Amino acid sequence: MEPLQGFPQGKMERLISLRTAILEGWMRYHTPIPSILFHYTTAEGLIGILNSFSFWMTNLRYMNDLSELQYATDLIAEILESKSLEYASNDVLREWFQRVRNTFSPFDGGTQVFATCFCENGNLLSQWRAYGGKGGGYAIGLDFFHLVRFLSKRCFLRKVIYAGDEQRRIIMDLIDRTCSLLKEMVVGQDVKQADSDNTLPEFCLFLNRVLGEYIFCLKHPEFTQEQEWRLVYIWDCNPILNRESDFSDLKFRTFGGNVIPYCEVSFENAIKASRQDDYGLLFPIQELVIGPTLDPEFNKQSVTTLLTKINPDHFPIIKKSAIPLRWL
Amino acid sequence: MSWIEAREYRAIIGGCFFLNVPTIIEHNGQQFITVKKNSASGQIGIDANIIDASGKTIAEIRNDQVTIKDRENLQFVSVRGRSSIVESKTGKILYDIQLFSGDLQLDFKLSIATHLANGLPIFLHPNRIRIGSSNILKPHITSLKLATQKGMKGPALQIRVAPTASAKEYLHVPRAPMTGPGGIIGKLLPTKTGQVEPGMPVLMMVGKNGMAANISLEGPCYLLDVAFENFEIGIEIDSSLTNRPK
Numbered sequence: 225m226e227p228l229q230g231f232p233q234g235k236m237e238r239l240i241s242l243r244t245a246i247l248e249g250w251m252r253y254h255t256p257i258p259s260i261l262f263h264y265t266t267a268e269g270l271i272g273i274l275n276s277f278s279f280w281m282t283n284l285r286y287m288n289d290l291s292e293l294q295y296a297t298d299l300i301a302e303i304l305e306s307k308s309l310e311y312a313s314n315d316v317l318r319e320w321f322q323r324v325r326n327t328f329s330p331f332d333g334g335t336q337v338f339a340t341c342f343c344e345n346g347n348l349l350s351q352w353r354a355y356g357g358k359g360g361g362y363a364i365g366l367d368f369f370h371l372v373r374f375l376s377k378r379c380f381l382r383k384v385i386y387a388g389d390e391q392r393r394i395i396m397d398l399i400d401r402t403c404s405l406l407k408e409m410v411v412g413q414d415v416k417q418a419d420s421d422n423t424l425p426e427f428c429l430f431l432n433r434v435l436g437e438y439i440f441c442l443k444h445p446e447f448t449q450e451q452e453w454r455l456v457y458i459w460d461c462n463p464i465l466n467r468e469s470d471f472s473d474l475k476f477r478t479f480g481g482n483v484i485p486y487c488e489v490s491f492e493n494a495i496k497a498s499r500q501d502d503y504g505l506l507f508p509i510q511e512l513v514i515g516p517t518l519d520p521e522f523n524k525q526s527v528t529t530l531l532t533k534i535n536p537d538h539f540p541i542i543k544k545s546a547i548p549l550r551w552l
Numbered sequence: 553m554s555w556i557e558a559r560e561y562r563a564i565i566g567g568c569f570f571l572n573v574p575t576i577i578e579h580n581g582q583q584f585i586t587v588k589k590n591s592a593s594g595q596i597g598i599d600a601n602i603i604d605a606s607g608k609t610i611a612e613i614r615n616d617q618v619t620i621k622d623r624e625n626l627q628f629v630s631v632r633g634r635s636s637i638v639e640s641k642t643g644k645i646l647y648d649i650q651l652f653s654g655d656l657q658l659d660f661k662l663s664i665a666t667h668l669a670n671g672l673p674i675f676l677h678p679n680r681i682r683i684g685s686s687n688i689l690k691p692h693i694t695s696l697k698l699a700t701q702k703g704m705k706g707p708a709l710q711i712r713v714a715p716t717a718s719a720k721e722y723l724h725v726p727r728a729p730m731t732g733p734g735g736i737i738g739k740l741l742p743t744k745t746g747q748v749e750p751g752m753p754v755l756m757m758v759g760k761n762g763m764a765a766n767i768s769l770e771g772p773c774y775l776l777d778v779a780f781e782n783f784e785i786g787i788e789i790d791s792s793l794t795n796r797p798k
Binding site for chain 2: 255256259369370373497501502503504505506507535537538539
């Protein structure tokens with residue numbers, strides 16, 4: 225966390241302390257990681273993942289359901305609005321709220337967030353409907369505890385928070401604690417003075433960074449049963465603004481007539497390491513669930529062969545969903 | 553809080569299933585992984601040493617508490633219900649335990665990479681057990697169930713490993729019948745080569761009166777998906793020779 229030029233060291237240290245405390249509380253939502261997380265996919269997706277040893281991480285802005293992000297953005301905007309009234313008597317804070325409201329969305333800046341979705345539950349009817357509407361869905365179960373260190377990109381896992389009260393509490397707590405520190409630091413100062421040593425811009429950046437992470441972890445309470453986790457990769461680069469950067473990782477696919485940016489994250493290193501006895505790394509694919517389909521036993525045999533081909537020294541656990549096909 | 557040896561538990565250790573086996577691996581009468589239970593809370597804990605190839609103890613685990621001796625090269629990673637020792641430079645996982653409280657199917661999963669006092673490598677990898685040489689190609693024992701009555705003496709598997717300059721590439725197992733305290737206990741399904749091969753069919757090693765006995769093997773080996781049930785000792789290793797370069 226590099227401070228802006230001129231932002232006093234003493235203030236920076238206090239801001240870092242606040243950040244550490246907030247992140248500690250935040251990380252409690254995201255640990256421990258469940259011993260298995262499931263990625264739902266189609267038969268084509270399964271073969272693609274197991275042949276390439278990689279997942280496609282979609283730019284979050286272009287995820288299937290755009291309203292997911294809109295929900296979080298709207299919620300944050302609403303809370304910022306109400307909190308700004310609470311602190312309106314302070315000129316510096318009023319200005320800070322004004323700036324934050326205009327800039328908190330990470331999608332307006334250079335940062336691009338890519339994610340792949342996982343579920344705690346490997347047999348969810350809603351997911352089978354989404355990924356195997358006519359039968360033929362699969363859920364790949366992975367143990368991320370060590371795997372995450374072996375991925376080709378620096379990714380992290382975040383649990384999606386669905387409870388509306390909890391979401392509000394998290395956002396309000398962040399805003400209150402940040403306001404409290406800012407208020408303390410700008411006592412007796414006006415907006416111009418708070419700008420002169422970059423206190424106001426630094427606090428704007430601080431809140432935007434934290435909210436930038438919250439925004440992809442909050443989802444409408446209606447989706448609670450999904451029990452979703454997201455494997456996230458943050459690419460701090462905008463191809464339009466930074467033309468000198470290397471964009472070879474950035475790929476595009478189509479979905480519903482739209483052009484969707486994505487990048488791949490490979491777990492090939494983990495597969496290789498799991499084959500070596502001295503690495504002590506579990507074969508990353510712990511379980512595979514075959515969704516409702518006409519002939520699950522038929523698929524079980526082919527999928528077993530597919531996984532055994534990848535690692536003959538591992539007995540894959542392959543389960544069949546007991547959900548009747550007619551329910552799809 | 554007192555910790556006692558756990559005589560009853562269900563666990564995946566080195567990718568193999570262990571049911572109520574007090575001594576998982578024994579070498580020269582010495583066990584180096586002990587499953588323990590807290591008498592008050594019922595919490596499972598492990599006693600084990602992580603020994604490097606030179607014979608130095610680099611980490612100790614006592615009653616599930618980890619002490620890192622080599623702080624420069626090892627790091628301890630822990631969250632609720634799971635803890636690991638990771639080699640900082642390579643990312644190798646030397647110790648990994650997952651505890652499943654309230655899970656009736658399984659009490660814990662454990663993997664450890666260590667060495668015997670004579671330098672013989674023992675890898676209780678999360679998916680398989682490897683004992684002996686570092687040059688084993690594919691001598692597997694696969695899908696074997698070794699079961700006996702509770703309290704039966706003797707190991708389920710006895711492995712004689714005599715390290716030589718050229719590592720044995722194939723594990724030869726005695727052809728049937730194998731005998732033990734319960735009499736003839738069964739036989740390995742014959743293979744063309746007389747060797748245990750990958751993908752070998754399941755064999756129930758339950759003998760007369762429900763008793764089974766130990767199987768003796770020679771040479772280093774891989775164990776995949778083997779179940780050890782109710783034996784006093786899971787694997788006994790007979791390896792008096794040193795494996796360490798002079």
